Amino acid sequence: MVGGVRVEFEELAKRFDLRVVFRGVSGRAEPGSVLVITGPNGSGKSTLMTILCGLVRPTRGTIRYLRAGGGEVPRHAWREHLGIVAPAMGLYGELDAMENLRFFSTVRGLGFDEERCRALLREVGLDPDRTTPVAGFSTGMHQRLKIAQAVLHEPEVLFLDEPGSNLDPAGQDWLEGLVERQREGGTTVILATNDRREMEWGTEHVALPG
Numbered sequence: 001m002v003g004g005v006r007v008e009f010e011e012l013a014k015r016f017d018l019r020v021v022f023r024g025v026s027g028r029a030e031p032g033s034v035l036v037i038t039g040p041n042g043s044g045k046s047t048l049m050t051i052l053c054g055l056v057r058p059t060r061g062t063i064r065y066l067r068a069g070g071g072e073v074p075r076h077a078w079r080e081h082l083g084i085v086a087p088a089m090g091l092y093g094e095l096d097a098m099e100n101l102r103f104f105s106t107v108r109g110l111g112f113d114e115e116r117c118r119a120l121l122r123e124v125g126l127d128p129d130r131t132t133p134v135a136g137f138s139t140g141m142h143q144r145l146k147i148a149q150a151v152l153h154e155p156e157v158l159f160l161d162e163p164g165s166n167l168d169p170a171g172q173d174w175l176e177g178l179v180e181r182q183r184e185g186g187t188t189v190i191l192a193t194n195d196r197r198e199m200e201w202g203t204e205h206v207a208l209p210g
């Protein structure tokens with residue numbers, strides 16, 4: 001990774017029809033740091049995440065991805081720099097774990113590095129030789145594969161929306177280590193959570209009032 005990417009956002013507001021979800025939300029997430037977004041259920045954490053990663057437009061406000069070496073990443077290129085774990089994000093139930101990673105590698109134009117995918121599956125605690133379709137996975141195994149998918153291309157910005165959901169205590173310990181390694185490697189981590197333990201991983205915090 002060269003330099004990393006800083007994400008800055010100013011005076012963001014989001015309205016669905018007449019309902020204001022949040023307004024006046026500003027912050028910045030730096031390479032090598034963890035920005036934690038907290039707030040009650042329905043306060044707009046997941047909505048803010050989708051806005052920050054460019055999937056949804058804010059009603060107001062600006063977001064900028066700035067390279068550490070100088071220069072701004074244009075909006076259409078944001079997705080090349082980010083990885084996402086989110087509850088709404090899907091995997092392909094009819095494919096096995098390895099096939100899912102192959103699919104995500106291909107759509108990202110990475111080519112398929114089988115050894116890297118095998119190592120990554122082992123790292124998240126999944127057996128790379130297991131050919132069970134993902135539809136038959138437990139929810140925790142699903143979550144582990146989502147995390148593998150998100151870090152596959154070594155993104156500079158990693159969005160984690162409730163990444164620890166359905167993980168057992170060993171999985172939560174592993175996740176903590178993964179976030180720490182990502183941060184130390186210079187990744188910009190943006191984490192939406194209300195889990196007390198995950199909140200402590202934050203080096204910066206944004207609290208949505210709800």
Ligand SMILES: Nc1ncnc2c1ncn2[C@@H]1O[C@H](COP(=O)(O)OP(=O)(O)OP(=O)(O)O)[C@@H](O)[C@H]1O
Pocket residue numbers: 016021039040041042043044045046047048
């Ligand atoms: N596409 C949409 N259309 C209309 N309303 C929406 C849409 N997406 C989200 N909302 C509304 O925006 C509000 C914020 O939802 P969001 O999922 O962002 O909250 P959250 O803080 O992530 O909640 P939780 O803690 O339960 O995950 C909710 O009232 C939700 O109903």
Ligand SMILES: [Mg+2]
Pocket residue numbers: 045046047161
């Ligand atoms: Mg949410």
